[in-house]
Structure formats: C-alpha cells, structure tokens
Amino acid sequence: MKAITRRDFMKSSMAAGVAAAMPFSRVFGANDDIRVAVVGFRGKGAQHIEVFRNLAGVRVAALCDVDREILDSEVKKFTDSNEKVDAYTDVRKVLENKNIDAIVTAAPNHWHSLVTIWACQAGKDVYVEKPVSHNVWEGRKMVEAARKYERIVQAGTQNRSDVGLREAVQYIQEGNLGKILWAHGLWFKLRPSIGRVNGPQRVPPSIDYDLWTGPAPLGPLRREHLHYDWHWFWDTGNGDMANLGAHQIDDCRWIVGQSGLPPRVISLGGRFGYVDDGQTPNTQLAIFDYEPAPIILEVRGLPRAKGTSAMDHCRGIRSGNIIQCENGYFAGGRGGGWAYDNNGSKIRQFKGDGGGGHQANFIKAMRSRKVSDLHSDILEGHISAALCHMANISYRLGWESSPEKVRETIQSNKEALETFERFVSHLSANEVDLNKTPVVLGPWLKTDVKQERFVGDFPVQWANELLRRDYRKPFVVPEGV
Numbered sequence: 001m002k003a004i005t006r007r008d009f010m011k012s013s014m015a016a017g018v019a020a021a022m023p024f025s026r027v028f029g030a031n032d033d034i035r036v037a038v039v040g041f042r043g044k045g046a047q048h049i050e051v052f053r054n055l056a057g058v059r060v061a062a063l064c065d066v067d068r069e070i071l072d073s074e075v076k077k078f079t080d081s082n083e084k085v086d087a088y089t090d091v092r093k094v095l096e097n098k099n100i101d102a103i104v105t106a107a108p109n110h111w112h113s114l115v116t117i118w119a120c121q122a123g124k125d126v127y128v129e130k131p132v133s134h135n136v137w138e139g140r141k142m143v144e145a146a147r148k149y150e151r152i153v154q155a156g157t158q159n160r161s162d163v164g165l166r167e168a169v170q171y172i173q174e175g176n177l178g179k180i181l182w183a184h185g186l187w188f189k190l191r192p193s194i195g196r197v198n199g200p201q202r203v204p205p206s207i208d209y210d211l212w213t214g215p216a217p218l219g220p221l222r223r224e225h226l227h228y229d230w231h232w233f234w235d236t237g238n239g240d241m242a243n244l245g246a247h248q249i250d251d252c253r254w255i256v257g258q259s260g261l262p263p264r265v266i267s268l269g270g271r272f273g274y275v276d277d278g279q280t281p282n283t284q285l286a287i288f289d290y291e292p293a294p295i296i297l298e299v300r301g302l303p304r305a306k307g308t309s310a311m312d313h314c315r316g317i318r319s320g321n322i323i324q325c326e327n328g329y330f331a332g333g334r335g336g337g338w339a340y341d342n343n344g345s346k347i348r349q350f351k352g353d354g355g356g357g358h359q360a361n362f363i364k365a366m367r368s369r370k371v372s373d374l375h376s377d378i379l380e381g382h383i384s385a386a387l388c389h390m391a392n393i394s395y396r397l398g399w400e401s402s403p404e405k406v407r408e409t410i411q412s413n414k415e416a417l418e419t420f421e422r423f424v425s426h427l428s429a430n431e432v433d434l435n436k437t438p439v440v441l442g443p444w445l446k447t448d449v450k451q452e453r454f455v456g457d458f459p460v461q462w463a464n465e466l467l468r469r470d471y472r473k474p475f476v477v478p479e480g481v
Contacts, residue, residue, distance in 0.1 A: 026101055028367050037062035037100045039091050039115055040107030042070050042227055044129055044156075048104050049074060051359045058363055062100055064088040067227075069206035089208055091115055095122040102366060104359075105129060106156070109243075110216045110236045113138035113477050116153060116378070120145040121481070127362050129156035130250070131242040131385035132378060136452055137468035138477045139382035139389075145481040146378045154362040154374050155381025157250040161361050164336025164352025169255050171330075171348070177339060178326030180293040182415050183256050185248025187240065188311040188318045191282050191301030193274040194229045197222060215475035223277050232278035234396070239280030240299040241267075241395075242388035244319070249288070250376075250384035251321050251333055252295045260383060261449045262288040262295070267391040268398065268406060268420075268441045272432045273302045281440070285423055286391035287416050289444075296419055297391065305429040312426055324415070386452065393454075393466045394442030401441035403434055409441060 028034060036052050038045055038060060045065075053060045060078075065071040066089050078085040088094050091111075094103070095118055103119040105112065106129040113133050119126045126146075132155050133139030146153040159165055172180065200220030203209045207226065210218060216235045223229050231237035253259075269284030282301035287294060304312045311318050320333030328341040336352030358375065365373040401409075403424055410416045427434060445463055446456035454463040471477055 028101075033057055033059045034363060034366055035059050035061040035099055035101045037064060037086075037088075037094050037097070037103050039064040039094065039103055039105040040111070041065055041074060042067065043106065045104070045106035046074065048106060048127070048359065051356075052104060055360055055363055060085060062086040062088060062094055062097065064091050064094045066090075066208045066212045067204070067206050069204070090211060092118070095119060095124065100124060102126065102152075102362075108212075108230050108236055109238055110134045110230075111214050113142050114215060114475060116142045117145040117477060117481055120149040120151040120153070123149065123151075125152040125362075125366050126378075127154045127156065127359065128378070128381070130246040130381065131238060131388055132156075132381035133385045133389070134236075134238065135466070135468050136386045136389045139385050140452060141477055141481050143379050143382050148481060150369075152362070152365045152369070152371065152374065153378035154358070154365070155376040155378055155384075156358070157247060157376045157381060157384060158355030158358035159247055159251050159334045160254065160355070160375040160380075161358035162334050162336065162352040162355040163357075164350040165251065165333060165355075168330055168332065168337060168339070168350040171339065171350070172255055172323060172325065173257065177323075177328040177330065180256050181324045181326065182293050183252035183295045184314070184322040184324070184415065184419065185245065185252045185295065185297045186299075186314055186317055186320060186322070187244040187248055188300040188313065189240070189244060190303055190309060190311060191240065193276040194232060194278050195224050196275070196277050197224055213472070215469070215471045215477065217470075218472060229278070232280045234279050237280065238388060238392055239284065240282070240301060241280075241284050241286065241297070241391055242385060245284075245286075245297050245299045246384055246388050248319075248321055248333070249295065249297050249387050250380070252297070252323070253384060253387070254380075255321070255323050255330075256290065256293045256295065258290050258295075261386060261390070261447050261452060262290045263449070264289045264444050264446045265387070265390045265394055266410065266442055266444045267394040268401075268439055269395060270437065270440050272427055272437060273306075273430050280392075281395060283423070283427065284391070284395065285416075285419060286387075286394070287410060287413060288387055288391075289413075294413060294416075296413075296416055297387075298419060298423070300426065302426070302430045302432075304426075306431045314422065389467075390445065390447070393463050394445050395440060396442070396466060397445075397458075397462055398440040398442035400438035402438065406439060406441050409444070 102125040267286040269281035323330040
C-alpha cells in the first residue's frame with residue numbers, strides 16, 4: 001500500500017485546518033494556562049482528565065472520543081462544574097483548533113502513532129500512553145516527528161517519575177549492590193476469558209466504528225465487547241506483553257542502563273486455561289539478550305491455581321522488577337521497593353509515590369522547551385515499546401514445542417531456565433497439560449540495532465514484515481513525517 005505523504009495529508013480537506021495550524025507554536029509565559037485536549041478516555045484517559053484538570057496553570061480545554069456516550073458523560077462533568085470544554089469525536093478536528101497547546105492520548109494502541117505524528121505536525125506537544133506505538137516502524141516515525149517539529153513528547157511510562165524508583169535506580173547504578181547480573185520484569189494480573197461469539201457482533205450505536213478502526217483493517221466486530229478487549233487482537237492491540245509489560249521492560253532497561261535494542265530476542269507462551277476469541281497470549285515469557293545483563297520479561301493472566309483468584313508472585317513481586325546484582329538484589333517498581341542482600345535480608349527501603357508527578361513533569365518540559373527535562377521522552381518510549389513488539393514477533397513466528405525443546409533453546413541463560421520451570425509449575429497448578437496444549441516457542445531473532453531490523457539465518461523477511469503494517473487510507477502513517 002502506498003503511504004500518504006505529509007504533503008498529501010496537508011492537501012486533504014479534512015486536514016486543511018491542521019495545515020493552517022502548523023506554523024503556530026505558542027510560547028508560554030509564567031502565568032499562561034496550558035490548554036490540553038484529552039483524546040480517548042474510557043479508561044486511563046479519564047484519569048488523565050482529572051490529573052491535568054487539577055494541575056496549576058493547566059486547563060483541559062477539549063475532549064475527544066469516538067464513542068459519543070463516553071464523550072457526553074465526561075463533558076457533563078465539566079458542564080455541571082460550569083467549566084467550558086469543547087467536544088469532538090474526530091481528533092483531526094481537534095488538531096485544527098489553534099487554542100489547543102497539547103494532546104494527551106490514551107486511545108487504543110493502533111491510534112497512538114497517528115495521533116502523535118499529526119499533533120507534532122500541527123505544532124502541538126503530546127503525552128502518549130504506553131505502548132507508544134503499535135509496531136516498531138511507526139514508533140521510530142514518532143521520534144522523527146517529535147524532533148523535526150521540535151515538540152515535547154512524553155511517553156506514559158510513569159514509573160520513571162516515581163520518586164522511590166528514581167532513588168533506587170541511582171542507588172543500583174552507583175554500584176551499592178555490586179555489578180548487575182540480570183533483570184526480571186513481572187506483571188501478573190488476572191485475565192479471564194473474553195468468551196466466544198458465533199458471528200459478527202453489533203457495534204454500539206454511539207460509536208463511529210470506521211473512525212474507531214482508523215488505520216487497522218475495517219472488518220466486522222468479532223468479539224462480545226468492542227472496548228478494552230481490543231488489547232487481545234493483533235490488528236489493534238499487542239497483548240499484555242506491551243500493555244502491562246511495557247512498564248516493566250522500561251524499568252528494567254532504565255535500571256541496567258540500556259539505551260537501544262538488544263542483539264537478539266526470543267519469546268514463548270500461549271493462550272492457556274480456556275478457549276476464546278482472543279489472539280494474543282495470556283501467559284508469555286521473553287528474553288532480551290543484552291550484555292552483560294540480560295532482561296527477562298514475564299506476564300501471566302491466570303491465577304495462582306485453578307479455582308482461585310489470587311495471583312502468583314516471585315520474591316514477593318506480582319507487578320514490578322527484580323534486579324539481581326553480585327551482592328544483593330532490588331525488588332520493587334512503581335511505588336518504590338527494597339534492596340536486599342543475597343540472604344534476603346532488607347538493606348534499604350525506597351518509598352515511592354506511584355509516579356503521580358509524570359503529567360506535571362510533562363507540563364514542566366512544555367514550559368522549559370527542554371526535552372532533557374522529560375522523565376520519559378518519546379525516544380525512551382519507542383525503544384521500550386519496540387522490545388515488546390520484537391518479543392511478540394518472535395512469538396507470532398513460533399511453533400508448538402515440548403518443554404524439553406524450550407529448555408534446549410534457552411539453556412544458555414540460567415535465570416531464564418529457572419523462570420521457565422516456574423512457568424511450567426504455574427500452568428500445572430492451573431491444570432494445563434503442556435503435552436495436550438503445547439507452548440508456542442518463537443525463534444531467536446537477531447537484531448541490527450542501528451537499523452531496527454532483523455538479520456541472520458532465520459527467514460528474516462517474515463520477521464521484518466511484522467515490524468510495520470499496511471495502513472488503511474486515509475489513516476496512514478507517512479514515510480516522511
């Protein structure tokens with residue numbers, strides 16, 4: 001499919017207002033309100049509305065959601081408080097508004113890149129939720145757009161603003177626990193079945209389905225719920241590897257000091273415990289073969305054991321990170337954590353705040369116009385999202401394998417082997433027989449870290465085809481931003 005260039009986009013009638021806005025970029029005085037538009041707010045976006053609404057010197061001036069019912073509900077809150085807010089269903093109309101300084105988006109993953117790139121082209125700063133992209137290629141285009149138009153673009157990986165985690169990172173990187181040996185990110189969250197349907201489902205009448213679908217293929221709705229369950233379909237989501245794992249891989253990469261892609265990656269997993277319409281794995285393990293300290297990322301959606309609702313943990317962590325060093329380890333994440341010696345005795349606590357200052361950090365950088373003031377610049381968001389996408393690509397190219405084959409494939413990494421044994425035990429506790437429901441084992445994929453492409457002996461054309469997608473006109477991420 002031929003991509004629409006920026007020139008083509010600017011010529012289109014729907015984007016005419018955006019083109020007119022392009023030269024405009026307001027300089028903020030000390031007493032100027034920053035006017036924010038929130039795009040997509042059924043879940044996380046609704047939290048952003050409240051946070052930005054309560055920041056000094058910030059005004060939520062516009063709301064945008066393709067679901068008119070959700071839009072009207074949020075607008076009513078402003079009306080009831082006698083606050084003026086503009087309402088839109090199409091983000092392109094928001095971008096025509098010269099009174100908007102910044103876009104905050106928590107729209108579904110497949111919309112993140114277009115909202116961000118178009119906003120940069122329209123002279124607006126952006127706060128974009130994790131994962132910042134739906135695929136690796138468009139993530140790099142987001143970085144290019146931010147730099148070209150000199151925009152402040154914050155990734156929604158708010159752990160980087162957690163005061164306790166920031167303190168812990170400094171403590172670890174100063175060598176207080178010795179050399180880092182490996183990092184393990186975990187997110188264990190119960191994910192029940194989404195059920196099965198026997199044909200196309202009715203789209204709620206309040207939703208512009210064509211606009212909701214945007215750059216993804218436009219087809220009938222084949223799941224019970226349009227909202228949220230889009231996470232479990234490859235056309236619109238990236239599974240929990242990128243949904244929740246994006247936080248942990250970002251934390252681990254930050255702590256071990258890796259600023260680029262790993263030399264190679266492998267992933268394994270499956271959709272275990274039930275049969276439903278979901279496509280993405282509910283249990284997944286990925287190994288990012290950084291040197292000298294590899295990173296392991298693990299997500300689970302099943303409970304500790306069949307028939308319970310409690311989740312498993314590793315060294316007391318259900319959602320967080322374990323950073324193993326020579327002389328001890330750190331266990332924690334958002335909200336802080338503890339440093340331990342190798343006997344498990346506590347050494348030091350790091351009290352966090354959940355990263356609640358992340359939006360304020362974005363506003364601070366908007367006023368200073370310094371990318372360096374951002375705690376999570378779009379480049380960091382891109383690299384962390386890219387790792388999640390690379391793991392998913394390995395998984396999607398995988399084949400059903402025996403536990404013995406998995407052990408043989410990852411035997412060079414002792415911690416990965418131990419993690420896999422816990423993986424097997426966890427599934428057994430959920431009455432999953434890997435002989436009847438085999439694990440999907442992806443290939444080791446080697447990376448050209450500079451070109452952000454795959455290389456090597458594996459038929460890399462298959463892997464490289466999954467680094468980007470075909471876009472549906474007119475919702476096309478341009479080759480040249």
